[in-house]
Amino acid sequence: MTPTPRTTPAHPHPSSAGSGTLLPSGARVFVAGHRGLVGSAVARRLAADGYEVLTRDRTALDLRDADTTRRWLRRIRPDAVVLAAAKVGGIMANSTRPVPFLEDNLRIQLSVVSGAHAAGVPRLLFLGSSCIYPRHAPQPIPEEALLTGPLEPTNEPYALAKIAGIAQIRAYREQYGASYICAMPTNLYGPGDNFDLETSHVLPALVRRLHEAAREGAEQVVLWGSGTPRREFLHVDDLARACVLLLRDYDGPMPVNVGCGQDLTVAELAATVADVVGYRGRIAWDPQRPDGTPRKLLDVSRLFALGFRPRIPLREGIATTYAWWLEASAQRTA
Numbered sequence: 001m002t003p004t005p006r007t008t009p010a011h012p013h014p015s016s017a018g019s020g021t022l023l024p025s026g027a028r029v030f031v032a033g034h035r036g037l038v039g040s041a042v043a044r045r046l047a048a049d050g051y052e053v054l055t056r057d058r059t060a061l062d063l064r065d066a067d068t069t070r071r072w073l074r075r076i077r078p079d080a081v082v083l084a085a086a087k088v089g090g091i092m093a094n095s096t097r098p099v100p101f102l103e104d105n106l107r108i109q110l111s112v113v114s115g116a117h118a119a120g121v122p123r124l125l126f127l128g129s130s131c132i133y134p135r136h137a138p139q140p141i142p143e144e145a146l147l148t149g150p151l152e153p154t155n156e157p158y159a160l161a162k163i164a165g166i167a168q169i170r171a172y173r174e175q176y177g178a179s180y181i182c183a184m185p186t187n188l189y190g191p192g193d194n195f196d197l198e199t200s201h202v203l204p205a206l207v208r209r210l211h212e213a214a215r216e217g218a219e220q221v222v223l224w225g226s227g228t229p230r231r232e233f234l235h236v237d238d239l240a241r242a243c244v245l246l247l248r249d250y251d252g253p254m255p256v257n258v259g260c261g262q263d264l265t266v267a268e269l270a271a272t273v274a275d276v277v278g279y280r281g282r283i284a285w286d287p288q289r290p291d292g293t294p295r296k297l298l299d300v301s302r303l304f305a306l307g308f309r310p311r312i313p314l315r316e317g318i319a320t321t322y323a324w325w326l327e328a329s330a331q332r333t334a
């Protein structure tokens, strides 16, 4: 397991960092959403790179509450904020229960970004998602495709909230000259992912379904949709490296896509997962379940020009995520 991040309770701000880089060494960074897939990985990466990670549990700080969030940020006055707190879910959760995907995300973004500005936080990274791009965007999808066509209906409320977040960041840059930036990650996975079959994304769902099918000796497992949609998957530890790179080196108005530059069909993903978990039965498809967007491959030229390269190949990442989930499940039932 990767080491637990060093965390610090609220305390007065010692000084502004003020070296030549956009995220000076040892800077104090508030990671919003530190218990989630992305937030926990970013917190681990920052701590490993010598930054001081500040966190606050949701029970003590509901980020939808703008007053409390502003007070908290004024109290701790971090050097930077990573906004990785959000209402997140897979295709079924998004399409059947869209309200919190729109409302919670709008409220969290309003609270955290305006609160950070009010507290004089000089640097902020907002995490969007590749679903902000039009359903029929050119592939691979360049950042310039934003707002050039209709969205994918299965996650339109979530995507609109994220697009509002991008507009908010741009507005703070334009009106106040804030060094606030946006990253648009592709589909992510890794340790800490959500394995709940109704609310999760496809990769953890397939790990769990095919593991259970293998354990039960099932002859067939039925997965959602047609298996033909194409998706790009990035390990969350690679995403975390990209986030730290952007915080250190990037200060532009364009969102930056974060992906690995390669995609595969859901059927190909299922075959890889089946191989990892040892499932040898048949895989069937349920056309009553939605496919979602036909293809979502990000153009990662902008990020790669900054020097980023992913390090964790998909099969290896699936194997380590599977091992993490088996261990976490065993601990829960012990």
Ligand SMILES: NC(=O)C1=CN([C@@H]2O[C@H](COP(=O)(O)OP(=O)(O)OC[C@H]3O[C@@H](n4cnc5c(N)ncnc54)[C@H](OP(=O)(O)O)[C@@H]3O)[C@@H](O)[C@H]2O)C=CC1
Pocket (backbone or CB within 6 Å): 032, 033, 034, 035, 036, 037, 038, 039, 057, 058, 061, 062, 063, 064, 083, 084, 085, 086, 087, 088, 104, 108, 127, 128, 129, 130, 184, 185, 186, 187, 188, 189, 192, 193, 194, 201
């Ligand atoms: N997962 C993916 O495939 C992708 C994710 N992203 C983006 O990355 C970001 C993080 O996603 P991910 O880590 O997967 O999501 P998770 O669901 O794993 O984590 C979300 C985090 O947000 C916290 N949170 C949610 N609502 C509140 C609230 N009202 N107050 C305080 N904290 C709250 C949760 O707290 P708690 O744990 O206490 O519930 C949790 O720690 C999101 O912005 C998402 O859009 C982008 C592309 C793909």
Ligand SMILES: C[C@H]1O[C@H](OP(=O)(O)OP(=O)(O)OC[C@H]2O[C@@H](n3cnc4c(=O)[nH]c(N)nc43)[C@H](O)[C@@H]2O)[C@@H](O)[C@@H](O)C1=O
Pocket (backbone or CB within 6 Å): 088, 089, 090, 091, 092, 094, 129, 130, 131, 154, 155, 158, 186, 187, 188, 197, 199, 200, 201, 202, 203, 205, 206, 209, 223, 224, 225, 226, 229, 231, 266, 289, 290, 291, 292, 293
């Ligand atoms: C990251 C991104 O994630 C979401 O978009 P999505 O990529 O379409 O979501 P997904 O990972 O849940 O599904 C990908 C594909 O996989 C198929 N599929 C097969 N079998 C299972 C299955 O068992 N579970 C799930 N969830 N999907 C399955 C499924 O039918 C679909 O074709 C957005 O809502 C939004 O939140 C967002 O930004």
